[in-house]
Amino acid sequence: MQDFPLKRILILDNDEDVLVALERVLENENYATVTAVSHREAWRMLSEGTFDLLVLDDHLSDKNAIEVLSELRSSGMTPMVVVTYHRDPPAHQRAQLRSLGASALVNKRAHAALVEIVNYLLEQYGKGHHEFDTMT
Numbered sequence: 244m245q246d247f248p249l250k251r252i253l254i255l256d257n258d259e260d261v262l263v264a265l266e267r268v269l270e271n272e273n274y275a276t277v278t279a280v281s282h283r284e285a286w287r288m289l290s291e292g293t294f295d296l297l298v299l300d301d302h303l304s305d306k307n308a309i310e311v312l313s314e315l316r317s318s319g320m321t322p323m324v325v326v327t328y329h330r331d332p333p334a335h336q337r338a339q340l341r342s343l344g345a346s347a348l349v350n351k352r353a354h355a356a357l358v359e360i361v362n363y364l365l366e367q368y369g370k371g372h373h374e375f376d377t378m379t
Contacts, residue, residue: 249275250365251293255285255311256300256327261351265298265327268354269361282306294322295365300351301328309336312343323364327351
């Protein structure tokens, strides 16, 4: 039995298969996960609960990651965010995501990289660091 609270991660992706895969990968690392398939659903969850990290799809059916990050920033919510993608975004979008608060950017199929980034971010969070140095 663990003597520390599980870190809570909200996974937001409109593809149910991706949600299940990411949920399993992160739960295997002993994280407590909650999933949402739309921006609206995730927004409600973020408003009602506390999460240590948000795993955010770059393109949802109702918003894109830039819009979600802009909204989070203007609302005052500042969770650590890992943006996932299928296709690597161009440099100007990567820079915009970083400027809006994305801590990391990773291919959603690169599960080992996602786990490494999440572990690093959550470990550094306790030390006062909130950014992963490179966006993979």
